Amino acid sequence: MSEYQGVPITxxxxxxxxxxxxxxxDNFAPKDPTNPYADYTADRLYDFLSNHKxxxxxxxHYEYANLxxxxLGHVLSLLTLHQNGKDMRGREGQTPGNARPKPAVHAFPMRPIRPRWVKPKPA
Known part of the structure; x- marks a missing residue:
């Protein structure tokens, strides 16, 4: 799911x-309509992304998407946790010594964020 016709999501x-x-x-079925994402887990997100075309x-193409x-917020929090071992609130997170492994973020290529019309400078 990470790309469409060779173009990755950034x-x-x-x-x-x-x-x-x-x-x-399509696997979104909130139990509490006043807090719909409270029970939507990372595992359900990964399951959706693994099967979505x-x-x-x-x-x-612009389309408003809570998903x-x-x-984006999930990936940024994982990157923050990976870099300093603490979550965004400063609490200790899943560092290499913890029992639970962190989810991989390799489904979304991390390339430099720059407008598509800007050419990289020659090395």
Missing amino acids: LLDLATYTSGLPRVP LGFTPGK GFGL
Whole structure:
């Protein structure tokens, strides 16, 4: 699911609602309508992403998507936890010595975030 016709989803695509992801995942069934994402787990998110086929090229089609923006927050929190061993509130997180492994974030390639029209400088 990480790409459509060879074009991967970037963090910028998630932040600008151009990822090609739908508004909500098809495995979304909240128990509490006043707090609908309270029981939507990372495992359910990963299950959805593993089975979803993008319908649009990332970066080309705007569609409001709680799913994409929630995924952006999830990825950023995992990156923060990985870098300093603490979650975004400063609490100790899942560091290498903890029993539970951290989920992999390799489904979304991390490339430099720059406008697509900006050419990289020659090395």
